[in-house]
Amino acid sequence: MIQPSPLSTAYSDILNNIPKINMGARSANAPLTQSYDKGPDVPLIEATIGDFFDAIVAKYPEREALVVRHQNIRWTYKQLQGQVNKLASAIIEMGLEIGDRIGIWSHNNRLSQ
DSSP states (O other), X not given: OOOOOHHHHHHHHHHHTOOOOOOOOOOTTSOOOOSSSSSSOOOOOOOXXXXXXXXXXXXXXXXXXXXXXXXXXXXXXXHHHHXXXXXXXXXXXXXXXXXXXXXXXXXXXXXGO
16 A cells, blocks of 8 residues: 655645634624634644645646736746745845745736736
């Protein structure tokens, strides 16, 4: 019998333990009733955004992750991960280290370029 790798097991654990909280529709002025501060006793998830992204890439590598219509770009999760890793490598080469902060100021669409 083939045993799952520790990495795939870790990703499965992350995906299977995402809390299911139904925030429902609410008015922008309504008080917040559910959050990590107020609401159900859901423990914080001990995983980073990168952990979640890697888990999704492992589960759906060939599924479309990014579509930029006006630039005719269509990337799968695996392709997007490759681009993310290139950017991370470039940032490390610039001398940034874990714990450093960077800011990104970018337009949200091609009309504001």
